[in-house]
Amino acid sequence: IQEKLSLLKPNTYNSVNSLLETSALELAKKVDAKIANGETIGLLEGIPFGIKDVYMVQGTYTTASSNLLKNYKSAYTATAIQKLIDAGAIPIVKENCDSFGHGSSSENTIFGAVKNAINPELVAGGSSGGSAVNVAKDYTVFSIGGDTGGSVRQPAGYNNVYGLKPTYGRISRYGLMAYASSTDCVGPIAKSVEDIRIVLNVMSGKDVKDQTTYASAEISEAAISNSNDIKTVGYFKNFIESDAIDSKIKSDFLASIEKIKAKGIEVKELDFFKSDILVSTYYTLAMAETASNLSRLDGSNYGNRIEDKNLKESYAVTRSENFSEETKRRIVGGNQVLSQGFSDEIYLKGLALRDAIAENFENDFKEVDIILSPVTPGTPPKIGDSLKDPHAMYLSDAYTVGFSLGQLPTLTIPQGTETGLQITAAKNNDELVLKFANFLK
Numbered sequence: 280i281q282e283k284l285s286l287l288k289p290n291t292y293n294s295v296n297s298l299l300e301t302s303a304l305e306l307a308k309k310v311d312a313k314i315a316n317g318e319t320i321g322l323l324e325g326i327p328f329g330i331k332d333v334y335m336v337q338g339t340y341t342t343a344s345s346n347l348l349k350n351y352k353s354a355y356t357a358t359a360i361q362k363l364i365d366a367g368a369i370p371i372v373k374e375n376c377d378s379f380g381h382g383s384s385s386e387n388t389i390f391g392a393v394k395n396a397i398n399p400e401l402v403a404g405g406s407s408g409g410s411a412v413n414v415a416k417d418y419t420v421f422s423i424g425g426d427t428g429g430s431v432r433q434p435a436g437y438n439n440v441y442g443l444k445p446t447y448g449r450i451s452r453y454g455l456m457a458y459a460s461s462t463d464c465v466g467p468i469a470k471s472v473e474d475i476r477i478v479l480n481v482m483s484g485k486d487v488k489d490q491t492t493y494a495s496a497e498i499s500e501a502a503i504s505n506s507n508d509i510k511t512v513g514y515f516k517n518f519i520e521s522d523a524i525d526s527k528i529k530s531d532f533l534a535s536i537e538k539i540k541a542k543g544i545e546v547k548e549l550d551f552f553k554s555d556i557l558v559s560t561y562y563t564l565a566m567a568e569t570a571s572n573l574s575r576l577d578g579s580n581y582g583n584r585i586e587d588k589n590l591k592e593s594y595a596v597t598r599s600e601n602f603s604e605e606t607k608r609r610i611v612g613g614n615q616v617l618s619q620g621f622s623d624e625i626y627l628k629g630l631a632l633r634d635a636i637a638e639n640f641e642n643d644f645k646e647v648d649i650i651l652s653p654v655t656p657g658t659p660p661k662i663g664d665s666l667k668d669p670h671a672m673y674l675s676d677a678y679t680v681g682f683s684l685g686q687l688p689t690l691t692i693p694q695g696t697e698t699g700l701q702i703t704a705a706k707n708n709d710e711l712v713l714k715f716a717n718f719l720k
């Protein structure tokens with residue numbers, strides 16, 4: 280624990296929002312004492328991990344990388360994090376990210392842009408950029424990110440590590456700061472499928488504090504070591520033939536497809552009925568949900584309150600001074616699509632499209648066991664570039680947001696150095712995703 284803390288202290292990649300030094304060392308002492316006593320310790324006991332700074336951990340700063348919450352300390356601990364602590368894992372760091380999860384580059388933060396672990400001139404990806412970098416640099420053994428539309432999978436791809444977005448509802452979101460509640464997922468980032476499996480098992484399960492959760496069976500090591508039941512893999516032709524895709528990403532992806540065919544798996548080309556609706560549907564709904572979720576942040580209960588002439592002005596000034604440009608863009612957009620006169624035309628249409636997208640995936644999984652895709656159409660941009668063009672940043676989420684709308688389990692695995700390979704299965708079939716990742720090893 281001491282070694283990891285000393286690696287994190289220089290904050291070379293801007294991946295750290297706060298270190299949990301005192302509590303981590305105390306927890307480590309307890310594990311040491313157990314070992315000295317000759318007691319056997321569990322698999323996760325004494326293992327250092329990182330937490331994206333959007334999770335409540337009692338007594339720690341939970342800033343969401345925002346000015347509004349820069350002095351806010353959690354009053355309680357998120358269910359998923361508590362389960363890890365109960366299993367003996369030791370949280371050592373709250374990690375930098377795009378504020379409130381808004382972004383794909385981890386530049387939209389008051390703590391400075393997170394630098395890519397492979398090439399520090401490039402972005403780390405986002406929004407869980409600090410978490411992916413800490414795992415890539417071995418500063419943490421695993422980190423817990425949050426994935427609403429790709430925030431675990433995309434930075435995992437940009438930094439060459441593994442990142443899982445489980446089936447929606449498999450892990451409790453209680454204590455994860457809400458961004459877009461209908462797609463928010465807790466997601467582990469680690470250096471192997473095995474580590475992902477262990478951490479996923481600990482965090483999964485029904486929680487009375489999150490009514491979307493369900494009970495799920497543990498995934499055993501044996502269950503994901505034999506891939507005999509994976510016969511067919513599909514990929515979306517219109518993702519790969521799009522003008523937006525980088526040529527190296529395309530050739531890496533097609534090379535993976537050839538390898539899979541050589542292993543005797545049947546590969547089918549699928550047609551997504553309209554791939555350009557994915558980004559617009561996701562952002563319509565995500566903006567609407569975040570406008571609603573963030574309406575509680577007006578400085579009256581918590582956060583960095585700025586006083587003005589009267590109550591209404593105080594709310595306005597607190598919000599306009601403390602939210603980032605990107606967050607304000609989303610609140611304005613979200614309130615617009617929810618407002619009278621617009622909501623039928625835009626928001627309700629978004630909901631209908633979400634259902635159509637989910638149905639499209641359900642039909643695809645009648646034909647194939649696994650869907651493969653690159654994680655992103657492009658390679659990580661240079662630090663500074665995404666901030667100049669938010670629309671281009673939204674479009675870079677084209678391959679991740681659809682699976683979020685479908686609430687599907689999906690995993691990024693490293694592939695070359697450019698971006699990752701995304702493995703997706705039908706709802707509740709997280710096991711198959713891990714199994715296929717093992718098969719590709």
Ligand code: GLN
Nearest residue numbers: 380382383427428429430
């Ligand atoms: N880049 C996407 C967004 O900004 C996804 C972010 C996330 O998953 N938190 O909404």
